[in-house]
Amino acid sequence: MRLPLLAAVCCALLACAARPHCAAAAKARHFKWEISNMFWSPDCEEKVVIGINGQFPGPTIRARAGDTIHVELKNALHTEGVVIHWHGIRQIGTPWADGTAAISQCAINPEETFTYRFVVDKPGTYFYHGHYGMQRAAGLYGSLIVDVAEGEEEPFKYDGELNLLLSDWYHESIHTQMVALSSKPFRWIGEPQSMLINGRGQFNCSMAAVHTPGATQCAAVNRQCAPVVLSVQPNKTYRLRVASTTSLASLNLAIGNHKLTVVEADGNYVDPFAVDDIDIYSGDSYSVLLTTDQDPSSNYWVSVGVRGRQPKTAPALAVLNYRPNRASKLPALAPPATPAWDDYEHSKAFTYRIRARAGTPPPPATADRRIELLNTQNRMDGHTRWSINNVSMVLPATPYLGSLKLGLKSTLTAARPAETFSRGYDVRQPPANPNTTAGDNVYVLAHNTTVDVVLQNANALAHNVSEVHPWHLHGHDFWVLGYGEGAYRGDAADEARLNLRDPPLRNTAVIFPYGWTALRFVADNPGVWAFHCHIEPHLHMGMGVVFAEAVDRVGKVPKEAVSCGATASALMNGDHL
Amino acid sequence: MRLPLLAAVCCALLACAARPHCAAAAKARHFKWEISNMFWSPDCEEKVVIGINGQFPGPTIRARAGDTIHVELKNALHTEGVVIHWHGIRQIGTPWADGTAAISQCAINPEETFTYRFVVDKPGTYFYHGHYGMQRAAGLYGSLIVDVAEGEEEPFKYDGELNLLLSDWYHESIHTQMVALSSKPFRWIGEPQSMLINGRGQFNCSMAAVHTPGATQCAAVNRQCAPVVLSVQPNKTYRLRVASTTSLASLNLAIGNHKLTVVEADGNYVDPFAVDDIDIYSGDSYSVLLTTDQDPSSNYWVSVGVRGRQPKTAPALAVLNYRPNRASKLPALAPPATPAWDDYEHSKAFTYRIRARAGTPPPPATADRRIELLNTQNRMDGHTRWSINNVSMVLPATPYLGSLKLGLKSTLTAARPAETFSRGYDVRQPPANPNTTAGDNVYVLAHNTTVDVVLQNANALAHNVSEVHPWHLHGHDFWVLGYGEGAYRGDAADEARLNLRDPPLRNTAVIFPYGWTALRFVADNPGVWAFHCHIEPHLHMGMGVVFAEAVDRVGKVPKEAVSCGATASALMNGDHL
Known part of the structure; x- marks a missing residue:
C-alpha cells in the first residue's frame, strides 16, 4: 500500500519542481462534466442554452497556482462536437489541452469523453468557454479562478471577494446566427437582446425602471433570471473579479458612487490605479478593489453598459447590497450611466493607464x-x-x-x-x-x-x-x-x-x-x-x-x-x- | 491508354455477374454533394433547413438497376456531424454505406468528405435521408428512383411519370425539438405546422380557400413554397411515385375523382389493386397508376391529409393540371377529403390488400x-x-x-x-x-x-x-x-x-x-x-x-x-x- 502513495508524492514533487508558484501542496483537482443542450431563461425568455451538468453558466473552477486540473468531459449534445478552451491558461507543456477545435484538438464527438489535464501555473481571474463554431455564444462558459499557492500572498489586501462573469445574449440560436453570417448576401446578426451578469439578465424590462423614463419594471422573475446580488459589509475592501465572455459587446462597468482600483488584468498584476468605471472587452478579465465606504443605509446599482457600438441593448444591472439592508431594497441613486458608446477618448484613457506592477518581468529589449x-x-x-x-x-x-x-x-x-x-x-x-x-x-x-x-x-x-x-x-x-x-x-x-x-x-x-x-x-x-x-x-x-x-x-x-x-x-x- | 479502360470494363462485368438485374450497361453514377444549413421557406415561413448543394429537398438521384452510385459527400455544417441513409437500398456487400450513425459508420465530421459507394440492385421508388439525431426532420432528404435495367421492362405500362416526396414540417428547430423530447419532464413537440409535397407547403393559408370555410386564401407566394403542379395530358396513364419521409405524420393521399391503382410498394411489385386513396406511413413508398380519364376542362386537387393522430395540420395540396388548362386554373371540385384520422378500419382494409405480385419470391415455409x-x-x-x-x-x-x-x-x-x-x-x-x-x-x-x-x-x-x-x-x-x-x-x-x-x-x-x-x-x-x-x-x-x-x-x-x-x-x- 505504501509504495504507490510514495511514488505519487515523489511524482508530484518532481512535476512541481519545474513550475513557478508550485508548492508541495499543489493538488490534482478532478471535475466530471457533462455538456448538453437544455432549456434555460437567461433573460427571462426561455431558450436553448449549452449547459454543463445542468447548470448555466457552467460550474466555477477554483484552484491554487500549481494545481493540476482534470476535467473529464462527456459530450451529451445530440449531433454536435464540442471543446472547451481555458482562457488565459498558457498550457505550458500541454498544448493539446488548449481546447481549440481544428487547431489543438479534434472536436469531441457526441457520447465521447475527453479528459483535459493541465496545470494552472499562475494565480488570476480566468474563464473557460466553448471554442467550436459559435458555441460560446450559446452559453458554454464559466469562471476559472486561481488563487495564489498555499503560503503565498497576493500583493494587495482585501476582506472579501465577488465574482462577475459578463456576457451578452441573443434570442436567435447560434445555428441560425451562423447561417446568417455565412449567407450570401450576408445577414448581420444585430445587437444582442440582453446583457447578462453571471448568466442572468432581464429582457424588455428594468429592475431600475423607477429611475429610467419609459422603462417597464420587471415583474417577479424566475430564479434563472433574478438580478445578481452582491452582498457586502460596510467599510470593507472587496476584490471584484470581472471577466467578459461576450459574443459581440464591449462593456463598461460602474458602481454607483464607488471608485474601483484596478489591480489585475488577464491574470497579471498591474500597477494599481483608481477609476470611476472600467472598460471590459470580450476576452478581458480584471480584478478591481472596491471599498464599501458609502452611505451604508443604501444599496447601490452595478451597471454594465455597451461600448464601441451604438447600443440597442439595455445595461445589465446587479445590486451591491450593503448588509444588513435587505437585498430587495431599491438603491436610492439611479444606476450609474456608463460613458457614451463612442467616447473612445475615455476608453483609450483607461486602456493606456494599464501598466505592469513592479516586479513583472520586462520584455526583451528587441524582437527577432x-x-x-x-x-x-x-x-x-x-x-x-x-x-x-x-x-x-x-x-x-x-x-x-x-x-x-x-x-x-x-x-x-x-x-x-x-x-x-x-x-x-x-x-x-x-x-x-x-x-x-x-x-x-x-x-x-x-x-x-x-x-x-x-x-x-x-x-x-x-x-x-x-x-x-x-x-x-x-x-x-x-x-x-x-x-x-x-x-x-x-x-x-x-x-x-x-x-x-x-x-x-x-x-x-x-x-x-x-x-x-x-x-x-x-x-x-x-x-x-x-x-x-x-x-x-x-x-x-x-x-x-x-x-x-x-x-x-x-x-x-x-x-x-x-x-x-x-x-x-x-x-x-x-x-x- | 487502352489497358486501364479494358481493366475497368472487365471489373464492371465481373462485379455485374454476381447481381440480379445487372446488364453490361450498368453504370457508375457520380454525385458530389455539399451539406449545409441554409435559410429556406418550405411553407412560406423562413427557417433554417439542412440543404444539399443549396437545394431543398436534396437533388433526386435517378439510376438504373445494377448501377453503382458514388456520392462524394462533404459536410459543410458548422459543428454537426452528418450521415445519409439510402432508404430501401439493401446495401448488399456494402453495409458500411448504409448511412446510420453509430450503427454502420461514424458521423462525418464538419469539413470532412466521405464517399458512399453502393449498388442499386433493384428497380423501385426509394429515397434518402439523414440518420443522425433528428436531421431528417430538418429537411435532409431527397428522392432516389431506380429504373429497370436497360433492356428490361416494368410489368405494367404507363405514358408518363410523376414524383411526390411527402414530408411534414415544424417551425421549431430540430435542436429545440431534441431538447424538448429529452427534457425532464418530457415536453412533446406537438403536431407539425405544415405538410410538404416535394418540399413545398403553405402555412396558415390554403390554395383552395374558396372550398374551405374559414380558410385564408394564400397570397402570391415565393417559389420555395409555391404549390406543386403535376401537368398531365388527358387520357394517358401516369405512374405516380409517392414516398413519405415525414418526421411524425401518417398520411393519406387522394386525387379528386381519380382512382389509384397500386403497383409497387417499397421497391417491390404488388398485385395491382384500385382504390380511391392510399395510406402512406413514414418510411413507405408506393407507385400508383393514374389514368387521366376525367373531364379534361378541369384541373383537380391532390390532397395529402393526416392519419392516425388527431390532425392539427392542414392537408397539403398539389394541382393535377390537365393540359392545356393553365396550371393556375382553380379546380372545379373541392380537394378530396381524406378519411377520418381515426378510421383504422379504412387503413387496415388498405394495408391488408397489399399482396405480392405473381413472381415475387415466396418466404421460406418455416423460420429458425x-x-x-x-x-x-x-x-x-x-x-x-x-x-x-x-x-x-x-x-x-x-x-x-x-x-x-x-x-x-x-x-x-x-x-x-x-x-x-x-x-x-x-x-x-x-x-x-x-x-x-x-x-x-x-x-x-x-x-x-x-x-x-x-x-x-x-x-x-x-x-x-x-x-x-x-x-x-x-x-x-x-x-x-x-x-x-x-x-x-x-x-x-x-x-x-x-x-x-x-x-x-x-x-x-x-x-x-x-x-x-x-x-x-x-x-x-x-x-x-x-x-x-x-x-x-x-x-x-x-x-x-x-x-x-x-x-x-x-x-x-x-x-x-x-x-x-x-x-x-x-x-x-x-x-x-
Missing part, C-alpha cells in the same frame, strides 16, 4: 521578428468576411497540432501568409480591393524567438466604419508595448510610442478604430496557438491567425486529442506521434 | 428463430422513452459495425435483449411497470437463418392511447406475413392469420393500435442493421433495435467509415479490420 497584421473587412465569393493581410482564416478538418506534428503533407498551403501589408494602404478608406481569399493563416515560429506583432485596424467595407477588435492570444501572455493612431509605419515616431519599461502582460489586447496596437512575446511554449479577434461572429467570419510554434518540440500528443481526419488516417496507417 | 418485440412507452429517470421488451435503445459513441468487426470488448452489454415478452402482458392497459432501462438492443443473427419478427403494439403511458408505428428494416426486405388484434399468442389462431402464399415484400411495416404484425426475413446480408420505428421523435426516444448479422462475414470495412471512438483507438493501436 515583426509580424504586421492588417485587419480588413472583405468580400469572398459574395460572402462578407474579415481578413488578415487580405486572407480570411478557414479552419481545416484536421487539427494543426496533429497534422503538423506528424508532418502530414498538404496540411498547409505552400505559400506562407504575408508578414506585412503595403505601406500605401489607406486605413481611413474602405479597402480598394474588397475581394479576399481563404487561407490557413499559419505563421511558423522558431523556438525562443521574440516576436513582435503589430495589429493594424482599418476602415470596414462601409465608409466611416472602423470597429473595436479585442485580439486574444492562446498559449502566451504578451507585453502590450503601445498604441497608435492611423497607419503603423514602423518609423522613429512609432517606435517612440512603445513602452519597454513597464508594459502590461496580458492575453487580450484591443485595437481601437483606425489605430494600431503593438505586442511582444517570446515563443517559448511549443504548440499551435490561435490568435484571433475574440468577437464570436468576427472569428466565425475568418478574423484570426494561427501560430505554429516549435511543433517539433511538442511532447507526445495524446492520440485521443487528434483521433480524426488526416491524423487519424495516418495513425491508423502506422504513423507515430 | 422468432423474435417478439413488445412496443411500450415508459419512463426512465424521469424521462419519457419508448422501449422494446422494456429496454430503450441508446446508441453508442462507436459504430457497431466497426466495434463488432474488431471484436472490441465491452461493445455490447453482457446480457442479450429478450426475445419475447410475458404472455401475461396486458396490451390494452398502460404498462404495469412504467420504468425502463437503457440498453443496446443488439440481436445477433446467424448467417442465412430465417428470422420471424413479431411486433407487438400496446397501450402507451396514458390510458386509451395506442399509436401507429411504422417499423423500417435496413439491409433487407421482409415478407409481411400478417396482422392481428390484441396480444400475439403464437397459437394456432395467430398462425392461421399468417399469409405464406403471397405476402408482400417490403422494408417498412406498420403496427396498428393494440395490434401485432408478423414479418419474416432471411439473414443473408452480413452487416449491422437498424430496425426501428420510422417516426423521428420515437426513434430519438429509443424505439428501435439493431440486428448484428454474421458480422464475421462482412468484407473489409473502409477505415474512414469507422474512424472514431473505440474503433479509431483500436486501429491506431495496430488492430486490423
Whole structure:
C-alpha cells in the first residue's frame, strides 16, 4: 500500500519542481462534466442554452497556482462536437489541452469523453468557454479562478471577494446566427437582446425602471433570471473579479458612487490605479478593489453598459447590497450611466493607464521578428468576411497540432501568409480591393524567438466604419508595448510610442478604430496557438491567425486529442506521434 | 491508354455477374454533394433547413438497376456531424454505406468528405435521408428512383411519370425539438405546422380557400413554397411515385375523382389493386397508376391529409393540371377529403390488400428463430422513452459495425435483449411497470437463418392511447406475413392469420393500435442493421433495435467509415479490420 502513495508524492514533487508558484501542496483537482443542450431563461425568455451538468453558466473552477486540473468531459449534445478552451491558461507543456477545435484538438464527438489535464501555473481571474463554431455564444462558459499557492500572498489586501462573469445574449440560436453570417448576401446578426451578469439578465424590462423614463419594471422573475446580488459589509475592501465572455459587446462597468482600483488584468498584476468605471472587452478579465465606504443605509446599482457600438441593448444591472439592508431594497441613486458608446477618448484613457506592477518581468529589449497584421473587412465569393493581410482564416478538418506534428503533407498551403501589408494602404478608406481569399493563416515560429506583432485596424467595407477588435492570444501572455493612431509605419515616431519599461502582460489586447496596437512575446511554449479577434461572429467570419510554434518540440500528443481526419488516417496507417 | 479502360470494363462485368438485374450497361453514377444549413421557406415561413448543394429537398438521384452510385459527400455544417441513409437500398456487400450513425459508420465530421459507394440492385421508388439525431426532420432528404435495367421492362405500362416526396414540417428547430423530447419532464413537440409535397407547403393559408370555410386564401407566394403542379395530358396513364419521409405524420393521399391503382410498394411489385386513396406511413413508398380519364376542362386537387393522430395540420395540396388548362386554373371540385384520422378500419382494409405480385419470391415455409418485440412507452429517470421488451435503445459513441468487426470488448452489454415478452402482458392497459432501462438492443443473427419478427403494439403511458408505428428494416426486405388484434399468442389462431402464399415484400411495416404484425426475413446480408420505428421523435426516444448479422462475414470495412471512438483507438493501436 505504501509504495504507490510514495511514488505519487515523489511524482508530484518532481512535476512541481519545474513550475513557478508550485508548492508541495499543489493538488490534482478532478471535475466530471457533462455538456448538453437544455432549456434555460437567461433573460427571462426561455431558450436553448449549452449547459454543463445542468447548470448555466457552467460550474466555477477554483484552484491554487500549481494545481493540476482534470476535467473529464462527456459530450451529451445530440449531433454536435464540442471543446472547451481555458482562457488565459498558457498550457505550458500541454498544448493539446488548449481546447481549440481544428487547431489543438479534434472536436469531441457526441457520447465521447475527453479528459483535459493541465496545470494552472499562475494565480488570476480566468474563464473557460466553448471554442467550436459559435458555441460560446450559446452559453458554454464559466469562471476559472486561481488563487495564489498555499503560503503565498497576493500583493494587495482585501476582506472579501465577488465574482462577475459578463456576457451578452441573443434570442436567435447560434445555428441560425451562423447561417446568417455565412449567407450570401450576408445577414448581420444585430445587437444582442440582453446583457447578462453571471448568466442572468432581464429582457424588455428594468429592475431600475423607477429611475429610467419609459422603462417597464420587471415583474417577479424566475430564479434563472433574478438580478445578481452582491452582498457586502460596510467599510470593507472587496476584490471584484470581472471577466467578459461576450459574443459581440464591449462593456463598461460602474458602481454607483464607488471608485474601483484596478489591480489585475488577464491574470497579471498591474500597477494599481483608481477609476470611476472600467472598460471590459470580450476576452478581458480584471480584478478591481472596491471599498464599501458609502452611505451604508443604501444599496447601490452595478451597471454594465455597451461600448464601441451604438447600443440597442439595455445595461445589465446587479445590486451591491450593503448588509444588513435587505437585498430587495431599491438603491436610492439611479444606476450609474456608463460613458457614451463612442467616447473612445475615455476608453483609450483607461486602456493606456494599464501598466505592469513592479516586479513583472520586462520584455526583451528587441524582437527577432515583426509580424504586421492588417485587419480588413472583405468580400469572398459574395460572402462578407474579415481578413488578415487580405486572407480570411478557414479552419481545416484536421487539427494543426496533429497534422503538423506528424508532418502530414498538404496540411498547409505552400505559400506562407504575408508578414506585412503595403505601406500605401489607406486605413481611413474602405479597402480598394474588397475581394479576399481563404487561407490557413499559419505563421511558423522558431523556438525562443521574440516576436513582435503589430495589429493594424482599418476602415470596414462601409465608409466611416472602423470597429473595436479585442485580439486574444492562446498559449502566451504578451507585453502590450503601445498604441497608435492611423497607419503603423514602423518609423522613429512609432517606435517612440512603445513602452519597454513597464508594459502590461496580458492575453487580450484591443485595437481601437483606425489605430494600431503593438505586442511582444517570446515563443517559448511549443504548440499551435490561435490568435484571433475574440468577437464570436468576427472569428466565425475568418478574423484570426494561427501560430505554429516549435511543433517539433511538442511532447507526445495524446492520440485521443487528434483521433480524426488526416491524423487519424495516418495513425491508423502506422504513423507515430 | 487502352489497358486501364479494358481493366475497368472487365471489373464492371465481373462485379455485374454476381447481381440480379445487372446488364453490361450498368453504370457508375457520380454525385458530389455539399451539406449545409441554409435559410429556406418550405411553407412560406423562413427557417433554417439542412440543404444539399443549396437545394431543398436534396437533388433526386435517378439510376438504373445494377448501377453503382458514388456520392462524394462533404459536410459543410458548422459543428454537426452528418450521415445519409439510402432508404430501401439493401446495401448488399456494402453495409458500411448504409448511412446510420453509430450503427454502420461514424458521423462525418464538419469539413470532412466521405464517399458512399453502393449498388442499386433493384428497380423501385426509394429515397434518402439523414440518420443522425433528428436531421431528417430538418429537411435532409431527397428522392432516389431506380429504373429497370436497360433492356428490361416494368410489368405494367404507363405514358408518363410523376414524383411526390411527402414530408411534414415544424417551425421549431430540430435542436429545440431534441431538447424538448429529452427534457425532464418530457415536453412533446406537438403536431407539425405544415405538410410538404416535394418540399413545398403553405402555412396558415390554403390554395383552395374558396372550398374551405374559414380558410385564408394564400397570397402570391415565393417559389420555395409555391404549390406543386403535376401537368398531365388527358387520357394517358401516369405512374405516380409517392414516398413519405415525414418526421411524425401518417398520411393519406387522394386525387379528386381519380382512382389509384397500386403497383409497387417499397421497391417491390404488388398485385395491382384500385382504390380511391392510399395510406402512406413514414418510411413507405408506393407507385400508383393514374389514368387521366376525367373531364379534361378541369384541373383537380391532390390532397395529402393526416392519419392516425388527431390532425392539427392542414392537408397539403398539389394541382393535377390537365393540359392545356393553365396550371393556375382553380379546380372545379373541392380537394378530396381524406378519411377520418381515426378510421383504422379504412387503413387496415388498405394495408391488408397489399399482396405480392405473381413472381415475387415466396418466404421460406418455416423460420429458425422468432423474435417478439413488445412496443411500450415508459419512463426512465424521469424521462419519457419508448422501449422494446422494456429496454430503450441508446446508441453508442462507436459504430457497431466497426466495434463488432474488431471484436472490441465491452461493445455490447453482457446480457442479450429478450426475445419475447410475458404472455401475461396486458396490451390494452398502460404498462404495469412504467420504468425502463437503457440498453443496446443488439440481436445477433446467424448467417442465412430465417428470422420471424413479431411486433407487438400496446397501450402507451396514458390510458386509451395506442399509436401507429411504422417499423423500417435496413439491409433487407421482409415478407409481411400478417396482422392481428390484441396480444400475439403464437397459437394456432395467430398462425392461421399468417399469409405464406403471397405476402408482400417490403422494408417498412406498420403496427396498428393494440395490434401485432408478423414479418419474416432471411439473414443473408452480413452487416449491422437498424430496425426501428420510422417516426423521428420515437426513434430519438429509443424505439428501435439493431440486428448484428454474421458480422464475421462482412468484407473489409473502409477505415474512414469507422474512424472514431473505440474503433479509431483500436486501429491506431495496430488492430486490423
